[in-house]
Amino acid sequence: MVVASNNSAKTREIQRVxxxxxIQVINYRELISEKIFPTETATDQYQNALAKAQFIRQFLPDSAILADDTAAYFKAFPNRFGLTIARELKSLGLKTIREEDAYLLSLYHDTMDRHAYLEALFVLVMPDGSVYHSIGRGGVTLAQSERGAYSVGFDTLFESENGKTFAEMQMSERVNYSHRGRAAKMLLEKIANED
Structure with missing residues (x-):
């Protein structure tokens, strides 16, 4: 599979998952030069991922192209973030992952509802043009502070059903709880059921 993304950290995470x-996954930039993707929507996760996959498929028509669109949802902030979280955090001038994490934590006070989850949507466009997609949710609450050393960023903040943040779990455990792990498992099951 070839990942349609210019985000190296996201690509590494998808490869590990x-x-x-x-399954071996490589970034499209290992095969062709970097491209500028079409602008994403703020409302349609499926279309965002499909557009990325189809865009790279133009250049690599004989490859299975995988694209991801991820959103973050916070019960305390129903009208913020979602699909636009990365753009919103960037617009605030936050320069590092730690600054983004600190900002999210600063929005909460002790009595606020901390229910939150990440949602990954994968689209896989096959060489024959067939399209598969899957959605995975991971996380149930936002932790009080960053925890864990196996990953960085939001993985240090989102706690799963087992009480651990994603960053407190090695990948072999994390795939069972994380948004991308669950989406990957579902995607591979859909493909296997087609055969």
Whole structure:
């Protein structure tokens, strides 16, 4: 599979997730020069991922192209973030992952509802043009502080059903709880059921 993304950190995460299922994934930039993707919508996760996959498929028509669109939802802030979280945090001038994490934590006070989750949507466009997609949710609450050393960013903030943040779990455990792990498993099951 070839990942349609210019985000190296996202690509590494996707590679690690799919490696747990025995699937090798590479970034499209290993095959062709970097491209500028079409502008994403603020409302349609599926269309965002599909547009990225189809865009790269133009240049690599014989490859299975995988694209991801991820959103973050916070019960305390129903009208903020979602699909636009990365753009919103960037617009605030936050320059590092730690600054983004600190900002999210600063929005909460002790009595606020901390229910939150990440949602990943994968679209896989096959060489024959067939399209598969899957959605995975991970996380149930936002932690009180960053925790864990196995990953960075939001993985240090989102707690799963087992009480651990994603960053407190090695990948072999994390794929069972994380948004991308669950989406990958579902995607691979859909493909297997087609055969």
């Amino acid at each position: 799919f490696a747990e299922f025995g």
